[in-house]
Amino acid sequence: MEILLAEDDDGVASALVEVLYDHSHTVRRVSRGRDVMTYHRAADLLLLDLGLPDTDGLDVLRRLRAVSELPVVVLTARGDERSVVRGLRLGADDYLVKPVRLTELLARIDAVTRRATTGRDAPRAVRAGEVEVDLGARRVQVAGEEVTLTTKEFDVLAVLAARPGTSVSREQILDEVWGDAYQAVSRSLDVHLAQLRAKLGNPQVITTIRGFGYRFGE
DSSP states (O other): OEEEEEOOOHHHHHHHHHHHHHTTOEEEEEOSHHHHHHHGGGOSEEEEOSBOSSSBHHHHHHHHHTTOOOOEEEEESOOSHHHHHHHHHTTOSEEEESSOOHHHHHHHHHHHHHHHHTTTTOOOEEEETTEEEETTTTEEEETTEEEOOOHHHHHHHHHHHTSTTOEEEHHHHHHHHTSSOOHHHHHHHHHHHHHHHHHHTOGGGEEEETTTEEEEOO
16 A cells, blocks of 8 residues: 655654555655645555644645545644544544554554445445435435535444444444544544534434434434
């Protein structure tokens, strides 16, 4: 897999490049946000530091999401809740705070790339009220109008829509979308569900099952 690494710290970048190479990934390392926009088309995944010297990484993420659905894992020293929420709302597929265990980073990369391709060959569309989810085409329409979702938002919705009318636990969603039920990721699920409900324009289409999880449709 071709990974684009946006990291301005030479020491951190060298360590990441080494471990990624050791796990059979090809890495292009850049240190500026403008280079992300230049090289992202050739990448399968972006590892993005937010503290880049020429522009804030969140601005890079915003610009990237306007033109690409490339899976993005934010890897940064910013662990405050506001930054985490902003990163996820702008379209990051995962958000890790330095220092991070390399085994966890590799697992998150695998989970993000796996979930980004999940459902592409699914043949069916699922409807709940005015909301229609095409699992194969990864498209969502509300009352006939297409709704734009981030990769991660669709992945969360797809887990629920693939089991219409069935209660799905939080742990199952976390496992299928993120690969593990870490506490920080659990908070990410809440952010993505809130965004989903707002974009679908009908909060009731995703029902909360108190103390368990969620259900799509009746």
